[in-house]
Amino acid sequence: MTEWHEALSHLLIVAGALFFLTGSLGFIRFPDVFTRLHALTKADNLGLGLLCSGLALQAGGLAEAAKIMLVWLLVLLASGIGATLVASTADACGIRPWQNRTGASREARREPHE
Amino acid sequence: MTALTLGFDLLLAAGLVWLGWQALFLPRRFAAVVHFMAFNLLMALVWVRLEAPDIALAEAAIGAGVTGALLLTALGRLPSAAAVGSHPQQWHRYWRYPAIFAACVGAGWLAWGVQRLPRPGLAAEVTAKLDATGVSHAVTAVLLNIRALDTLLEVAVMLGAVMLVWSLGPALRPFAPATSLPGLPALSRLLHPLFLLVPTYLLWRGAHAPGGAFPAGAVLGAGGILLLLADRVGWMQQPRFKPLLRLLLVAGLALFLAVGLGGLLLTGTFLAIPQALAKSAILAVEVATALSIALMLMALYLYGEPAR
Structure with a gap:
């Protein structure tokens, strides 16, 4: 493996980890199930793709690299189906998507409580 | 010397039982939470006496620190009638900086402990x-x-x-x-x-x-x-x-x-x-x-x- 390969692989892995971090942050901080699914499926699948590409560059052979990329493909399939199922189940249960309220109306909402 | 350590251990055990009782049965929730945190600090001392300083550290950080902070935050969000005779929210505000400081000290201690782990590990x-x-x-x-x-x-x-x-x-x-x-x-x-x-x-x-x-x-x-x-x-x-x-x-x-x-x-x-x-x-x-x-x-x- 050339030095160029290794540098690219490390770059991809670090970029993938950053996307995972962003996705996890969104999962913790976003307000409802739909936005959280959005964070998890988009950011984490891209992160996993970068991670798998980085690892595939370090793989021993073509078969091993193909196996690693197969993991990404399977996760893409499963998480796409799973996320849509979770979202449509939530929708069927009557959970409405979160609406962005302006700061003023939120203040007005809070006042009678305090 | 042995009599002294035995006395200390007995005192620790008795303190643990008393604090545990107080944490469970005190009617005021704020006081119960404080007793629970004290219980965990004493528990950390017990782990030190059992010569398990790493567990003592985890006990102090997780038991007294994190769990205590979580319980206090939960108390702060309860309606004021539920937390009888106290204002945990205000208490929480004043103690935020000492708590952050303690967390930083704990993290530093853990980092120092990682440096002292046996190398190259136990793989061999x-x-x-x-x-x-x-x-x-x-x-x-x-x-x-x-x-x-x-x-x-x-x-x-x-x-x-x-x-x-x-x-x-x-x-x-x-x-x-x-x-x-x-x-x-x-x-x-x-x-x-x-x-x-x-x-x-x-x-x-x-x-x-x-x-x-x-x-x-x-x-x-x-x-x-x-x-x-x-x-x-x-x-x-x-x-x-x-x-x-x-x-x-x-x-x-x-x-x-x-x-x-x-x-x-x-x-x-x-x-x-x-x-x-x-x-x-x-x-x-x-x-x-x-x-x-x-x-x-x-x-x-x-x-x-x-x-x-």
Whole structure:
């Protein structure tokens, strides 16, 4: 493996980890199930793709690299189906998507409580 | 000297019992939380006396620090009538900076402890004992033979989490969203053979390469949750299958305990597996644990007790 390969692989892995971090942050901080699914499926699948590409560059052979990329493909399939199922189940249960309220109306909402 | 340490130990034990009593039975919740935090600090001292400073550190950081802060925050959010005679929110505000400072000191202490860990680790010792463990992969050998007690307790913690979720109320029955998007349940059913193949592969691999019960259980559980969403595991929600569900949930822990007790009978040490039986015993425990973990993840997703 050339030095160029290794540098690219490390770059991809670090970029993938950053996307995972962003996705996890969104999962913790976003307000409802739909936005959280959005964070998890988009950011984490891209992160996993970068991670798998980085690892595939370090793989021993073509078969091993193909196996690693197969993991990404399977996760893409499963998480796409799973996320849509979770979202449509939530929708069927009557959970409405979160609406962005302006700061003023939120203040007005809070006042009678305090 | 001995009389002094004995006196100190007795004082510690008595203090623990008293603080535990106060934390449980004080009518004022704020005072109870403070007593609970003091209890954890004293517990940390007990761990120091037992010459386990790393556990003492974890006890002080998690028990007194994090749990105390969580409980205080929870108190602050309760309606004021519930927290009788105190203003934890204000208390919380003043103590924020000392708490941040303590967390930073704790993190620094942990970083310093990491620097002092033995190098290059215990890999050589594990490899030397590998032949006696019944498996040929170091991680599996550590998880299921050399440090089996840790794994046993991890499974017990997961079971505890499931019991906690079941105590919250009846399960939220997932709707079958087949009406809106008929293709998705069919797709998830197409995926399911893969969700059976991959855990089997991971389990089989665990004996000689990275893999084993926890990853296998996680993948199997993920497939199970997809099936739950597609409304394909109706039996989990039916009362007549409830004993079976409970049996499968505890199967991993029960078999693990049985193997441990069998080791106690055969060799005189809890969880000491005789070498001749090690391979098959570990395989059986791994299969049962993977099944239980998968079902626990599915039970956690149901978010409540099914069939109640």
